[in-house]
Amino acid sequence: MENTMEKQPVNLNTQDAEMEIDLLEIFYLLKSKWKEIFLALLVGALIFGAYHTFLVKPSYQADASIYITNTESALSFSDLQLSSALTDDYANIIKSRTVLNRVIEELDLNLDYKQLAKLVAVSNPDSTHIVDIKVTCDDPEMSRNITNALLNISVSQIYQIIGSGEPTVIDYSVAEAVQDVTPSLFKYLAIGGFLGACVACAIFILQMLMDGTMKTEEDIDKYLHLPVLATVPYYNEKKGK
Template sequence: MVIEMGNGRKNNEIEIDLVEVLHILLERIWLILGMGLFLALVCFIFSKFVLTPTYESTTKIYILNKTGETSVTYSDVQMGTQLTKDYAELINSRYVLEEVIQKLGLETEYRNLRKQVRVATPADTRIVSITVEDIEPARAMQTANCICEVASSHIQNVMDIEAVNVVEPANTPTVKASPSVTKWTLLGGIAGVLIICISIFMQYAMDDTIKSSEDVEKYLGLSTLALIPIVSDGDKAKVKGRPKKVKRK
């Protein structure tokens, strides 16, 4: 694999041996696994003990349009599905959410509460689900039910709807919605492995030193005639410390 790097008139080529890169990664497999486990542990502790858990409570309503017929046709369902987008905007409107804040005495603002509310419409239905996310399970349930009550009245007045029926009231959540400790731990481990692998790869790609006679022949195209061993300071000291032999006459 050859990577060309152009810079003006100078063109530099970096030749990368994928087999050699794989060999280097395998040699440092314990370092890679250690980094992955370390970041996974950090993310586990952070998501488990640092991040504030949030809970979600959902209520569902069914919106019935005014019609003279008792039966509901497929076109009615399609029309109702299209109108659910309008219902979602009305549910998230300032009028509804500010009235909810006032009724429950919430210490928050309209913008903040809107971020906590999620409105969804299942396909081919006229059912609208209202989900509220909060750090307090009981408050999430109370807010969802209050939004359902206020929004039902507001939708009937604005859209001239026959009735808005509660399909499923909100309940107190017992399981936290976020953060997911498993997801955080898994992502942390993957991030740790990727970071150390990229670091090792960059170190290999930028290293242009000659390490062996094979590198001389490979990169310079020259034949090696002889090898000169490198003598360390310790070896020099050993050589100097050896007693000289005295020739006997």
């Protein structure tokens, strides 16, 4: 038992040393293949850059906001608490099928309510009484028109359903406030280059792990644990001799 206990730490240290050597092999492998990895980076960036240039459509975002509270001049603390608790309900009403279909009919959009819902984002910033409505599409004028139509129809619908007070409009969407939110070319180039380099590294590492041939004296000592008695140098005979 004592001999067995004495051998266990030695085996663990040996395994750790072999793991360190494997990591070093991977490092030196990737270092020796830096040209191929850099080329893969350029190819990946070029592919994603071409995709951005020719296939990615521009995106424009228009926004509007409403304030949720009673219309009475005197507001109690309980009224403010109720307005805050109902903010999520108001957001669900804004994106309801009824409201979206009315927007489609008013603007004569070539969309169904599911497609329109994907263009609309409703949020409540920092748990306030404000509800923000954002519409993103490939036409700046259309995004603004949809936002304003959605704002007007949802305000009326909220009042019909809740009945405690009509929400107050803070901001309508205007042309100068519409933002271009198209992802930048640099972002696509960076993502493409990173993915290209990662794919190249993965291929080289996989090839190394699947290669079971012995190439050096160190490989024989490491994997077979046998002494090397002699080596034969490689002779590269030149053509014509």
